[in-house]
Amino acid sequence: MKIEIKNIQKEFKTIGRRSVNVLRDINLEMKDGEFFVLLGPSGCGKSTLLNIIAGLENPTGGKLVFDNKVVASGNKNECISPKERNVAMVFQTYALYPHLSVYENIAFPLRIAKMDKAEIDKQVRKSAEILHITNHIDSKPSELSGGERQRVAIARAIVRKPRALLFDEPLSNLDAQLRTATRIELKKLQRELGITTVYVTHDQVEAMTLGDRVAVLKDGFVQQVDSAINLYEKPANKFVAGFIGFPNMNLFDVEVLREQEKLYIQFEKDRFYFDNSSVKAGVKYCMGIRPADIEVASDNENILKGKIDTMELLGKEVLLYVSSNNMEFSIFTHKKGFKENQEISFRFDQSKIHFFEK
Amino acid sequence: MNEEKIKNLLIISTACFMVLFSLLPFAYMVLTSINAAPDFLAKGWNLTFENYKNVLGVESLHFLDYLKNSIIISFISSVATVFVASLAAYAITRLEMKGKIFILLFVLGISMFPQVSMIGYLFKIMVYFGFINAYPALIFPYIAWILPLSLWILVSYFSQIPRDLDKAAMVDGCSKFQILFKVLFPVALPGIFSTALLSFIFAFNEFIFALILTTDYHSRTIPVGIALFEGLHGQVPWGQIMAASTITMLPILALTLIFQKHIIGGLTKGAVKG
Ligand SMILES: Nc1ncnc2c1ncn2[C@@H]1O[C@H](COP(=O)(O)OP(=O)(O)OP(=O)(O)O)[C@@H](O)[C@H]1O
Ligand SMILES: [Mg+2]
Numbered sequence: 003m004k005i006e007i008k009n010i011q012k013e014f015k016t017i018g019r020r021s022v023n024v025l026r027d028i029n030l031e032m033k034d035g036e037f038f039v040l041l042g043p044s045g046c047g048k049s050t051l052l053n054i055i056a057g058l059e060n061p062t063g064g065k066l067v068f069d070n071k072v073v074a075s076g077n078k079n080e081c082i083s084p085k086e087r088n089v090a091m092v093f094q095t096y097a098l099y100p101h102l103s104v105y106e107n108i109a110f111p112l113r114i115a116k117m118d119k120a121e122i123d124k125q126v127r128k129s130a131e132i133l134h135i136t137n138h139i140d141s142k143p144s145e146l147s148g149g150e151r152q153r154v155a156i157a158r159a160i161v162r163k164p165r166a167l168l169f170d171e172p173l174s175n176l177d178a179q180l181r182t183a184t185r186i187e188l189k190k191l192q193r194e195l196g197i198t199t200v201y202v203t204h205d206q207v208e209a210m211t212l213g214d215r216v217a218v219l220k221d222g223f224v225q226q227v228d229s230a231i232n233l234y235e236k237p238a239n240k241f242v243a244g245f246i247g248f249p250n251m252n253l254f255d256v257e258v259l260r261e262q263e264k265l266y267i268q269f270e271k272d273r274f275y276f277d278n279s280s281v282k283a284g285v286k287y288c289m290g291i292r293p294a295d296i297e298v299a300s301d302n303e304n305i306l307k308g309k310i311d312t313m314e315l316l317g318k319e320v321l322l323y324v325s326s327n328n329m330e331f332s333i334f335t336h337k338k339g340f341k342e343n344q345e346i347s348f349r350f351d352q353s354k355i356h357f358f359e360k
Numbered sequence: 361m362n363e364e365k366i367k368n369l370l371i372i373s374t375a376c377f378m379v380l381f382s383l384l385p386f387a388y389m390v391l392t393s394i395n396a397a398p399d400f401l402a403k404g405w406n407l408t409f410e411n412y413k414n415v416l417g418v419e420s421l422h423f424l425d426y427l428k429n430s431i432i433i434s435f436i437s438s439v440a441t442v443f444v445a446s447l448a449a450y451a452i453t454r455l456e457m458k459g460k461i462f463i464l465l466f467v468l469g470i471s472m473f474p475q476v477s478m479i480g481y482l483f484k485i486m487v488y489f490g491f492i493n494a495y496p497a498l499i500f501p502y503i504a505w506i507l508p509l510s511l512w513i514l515v516s517y518f519s520q521i522p523r524d525l526d527k528a529a530m531v532d533g534c535s536k537f538q539i540l541f542k543v544l545f546p547v548a549l550p551g552i553f554s555t556a557l558l559s560f561i562f563a564f565n566e567f568i569f570a571l572i573l574t575t576d577y578h579s580r581t582i583p584v585g586i587a588l589f590e591g592l593h594g595q596v597p598w599g600q601i602m603a604a605s606t607i608t609m610l611p612i613l614a615l616t617l618i619f620q621k622h623i624i625g626g627l628t629k630g631a632v633k634g
Contacts, residue, residue, distance in 0.1 A: 058527050085533040097524035101546040111532040114542075158532070168531075 003069050003165040003198050005032040005055065011063035011076070012050055024050050026222030028064070032166075035196045037189070039213030041203060043245070046219045048202040052168050055200060056091050057084035068165065090159035091168040094175060096151045098143040104130075104154050105139045111162045129157040132191070149180045156188075160195060167192070169201040173208065185211060206246055210234070218242050240358045243290045249321055252296070252331055255360070256289045258282065269327035272306040276352045287357040293321065293334035295354035298346055305347040306331075310340055324348070386609075389602045398598035411603035422577035423604055426585035430564055431611060433495055433581060437502035438559035441510050442552055444503070449514035450540055454526060464515065471508035475568050486573055497573040498581065502563045509562070510555050517551035518544065553619055561612055582608050 012025040024047040032038040040048045053059040054066060054074060063076040074081040090111070098107050106113075108129055112122045130136045133153040143151055152172060159167055172188075173181045189212055192199050203209055209216045210230040218225040218233065218241075226238040237243035243251050256267045260283035266275045267289065281287070299305045308326025315321075322333040322340060326348075333348060340346070392398055396406040415423045452460050482501060483492075491497035521544060529543045545552065567583045574580040580588075586604050589597060 053527075056527075056531050058530060084531045085535075089531065091528070091531045093524045093528060095522060095524045097522065097528035099525065099528075099543060099547070101549070110529075114533040114538065 004034050005030075005166060005198060005200070006067040007031070007051075007055075007064070008067065009064035010051070010054060010061045010066065012047065012054065012059065013062045023222055025054075025061070028219075028222075028224055030217055030224060030227060032198055032200060035198055037192050037199045037201065037212060037214045039201045039203060039209045039216040040219055041206060041209040041213075041216050041245075042219035044204055047222060048204070048219055049170055051219070052091070052170050052200060052202050055166070056089055056168050057082065057087050088162070088164050089166040089168055090162065090164035091170065092152075092155045092159050092172045094171040096143075096148075096155045096175075098151055098154055098158075100143055102142075103139070104135065104141050104143065104146070107143065107154055108158045108161050110158065115162065125161050129161040132160070133157040148176055149184065152176065152184065156191075160191075160197070164197065167195075167197050167199045169199065171203055172201075174203075174205070181208075188212065206248070210246075218245060220245075237290070237356060240288050240290065243356055243358065247292060249293045249332055249334055251290045251292050251356075253288055253290045254329060255286065257284075257286050258357075259284065269306060269329070271327055274306060274350060275304050276350070276355060278352070278355070278357070281357050286360050288360055290356040290358065291350050291354060293332045295351040296331065296333045296335075296348050297351060298322075298333065298335050298337055299349050302347070305349050307345065307347050310342055310344045310346060312342060313340055322346075390606055392598060393602035393606050395599065398602075411597075411599040412607070415600050415603045415607065421589070421600070422580075423585065423607075425577040426580055426582045427608065427611075429495070429577075429579055430581040430583075430608075433498050433502065433579075434560045434563035436495070437499050437506065437563040438556050440499070441503050441506045441559045442514075442556045445507055445510035445514050445555065446545065446548075446552060447540075448511055449518045450544060452511075452515055453518040454544075464512070467508045467511055471505070475505070479568060479572050482569070483572055492573060493575045493579050495579055497579065498563075498566075498570055501569050501573070502566065505566075505569075506559045506562050510559055513555045513558070514548070514551060517548055517555075521547055557615055557619055560615065564612065 007028055007030040010025055010028040011023070014022045014024060016022060028051060030038075040051060042048050050059065054061050057074065060078060060081045061074055061076060065072055065076075066074040068087065072080055073087055099110060102110065105126055108126045109122050112125060117125075127136070127139075130139055133156055135150060135153050135157060138146060138150055138154075143154065146154065152175075155172070173184055176184060185208060201208075201212060203212075210233075213230060215227060216230055216233055217227040220241055226233060226242045228236070228238075233242060233246050237246060237251075240253060244253055256269075258265055258281050259268055260266075261275075264275050265278065265281060265283055266273045306326050308324040308331065311323045311325050311330075313320055313322045316334075319334055319336045320338070320340065322335065324331045324333055324346065331348070391400065393411050394407055394409065396408045396410065397403050400406065415421060451457070452463065486492050486497045489496075491500075525543055525547065526539055529539045534542060564581075565583060566581070567587070570581045570584045571587075574584065577585075582604075586601055586608070589601050589604065
């Protein structure tokens, strides 16, 4: 199913009568069968947007369209109930019904839909098998581990063949190892089912590995929608640049100047010459460079000088925190033999510098 | 002695003290009921079941009528109370409305009127409706009197049930009523049980309303019945009173034992983990 989100707005009236504009103007389109990820910092309205898609909240403006049919809009009369939308949702807290067995939990949506008994049994067993929980089918949710509960929740979501699957940070209560394993399975499962999936997370690794496309949300607006690799390589603005990628991108306010034909950036002491046709001289930019795109130099040409404050060993590579020109740079390198307080010189990979308008 | 041991000792001695303190009167009651003379400590032990025989067997004491009245009235009151309180608790915890806290405080305030201050008007009303010495005369006031407490208990219980459960049910296709009856009520069942039991006990033990609004065994309840016991021979019949009290205790004891699992679950396991 294709989901179109057009100019969706959501304003909450709080008790003190102060209203909060959580979503200001959201425009997105999720293609049929796509694995779409909503990524953003805590409190940016990801869950709110998901709830609007599910029909748990109504938007205060804009339109939500499922396959060319309006299912919600600023006008309450056009909002149809979750039941009629036939979407399924998996929650961070799993939200299993504690009084029902695993079997009955999975069967619940089918029973509400008054499906015939034999058919329910068939569907429940099939979903349980897909999620490998057949052994636990008679247990109560309280007798299961976190990972197993999450599988039950997913089984309950897929059992009635929904038109869309919605996930709200489903893995964040699992430990790191299980999270990775479940992530991979989830991706596979979604491919097999081919159901349009909207997945909310604040974890960029999850977003990057799962999503066919990722939308970055902040301040009630979509900051960028793109494939994971494009978000990393071509961030549209300073926020996305800083939010995506680990270790975090170095970001500085700089002024670009020109000396004859060559552009350069004037740091406090050092100058860095570079070549970039899209940048104008005499303009202030925010410059971004990823730690991995800074090279520790052994020669003296076009370099910045600095001193290592601290360093972190990350497996084979090392992350240096270098102070230079009254600024903090982080540099990610696989060279070895650095010491704290050591003087080093380094240079940027010219083609990897990002300039964001201020 | 290490800290752990001291702690255990304190816990055990406190527990023993509390159990002794609350059980001693009961033991005295039971012992009196099975002795021929009430002052058995002075006159010596004289085991007999005569008191029980009298209480249960002598028609004119109407003990079994009182018991029946009490059970019926308390049962109807507690079921009705819990039903209304559950719906109200659902509305207060789950629906959007303004001034919820004021409703709760208002209800609490009402429950603080002393019973004595209402009894006169209550009597007039019941006379007007012709309910005096009939079950409704007690059932209606009991419902009103127990409702605030039930409501408060159930509100705290319902608000501990995670909201995600409602959302999940809604996405799974439930209407508001289905959420209530298929998810929230079953999940809150231990709480509802213990509230119902508490309401039952409250109604079962109530005295003043029952004293004023009933006149004879057609609707008189146990507490009043026992208090007004005249006995077969004129003097205060301690043995029979205690025998009656002991028998009265049994329904409550039975209920508590049967629903023990639910009650303890209700009191301690409020947080329902998904
Ligand atoms: N019912 C509500 N009434 C008032 N404000 C609300 C309500 N629900 C959410 N908000 C506000 O909307 C904002 C976004 O909430 P939301 O739950 O969508 O964030 P989120 O992006 O899912 O964050 P997280 O990653 O922490 O789950 C928050 O600032 C929150 O305070
Ligand atoms: Mg959220």
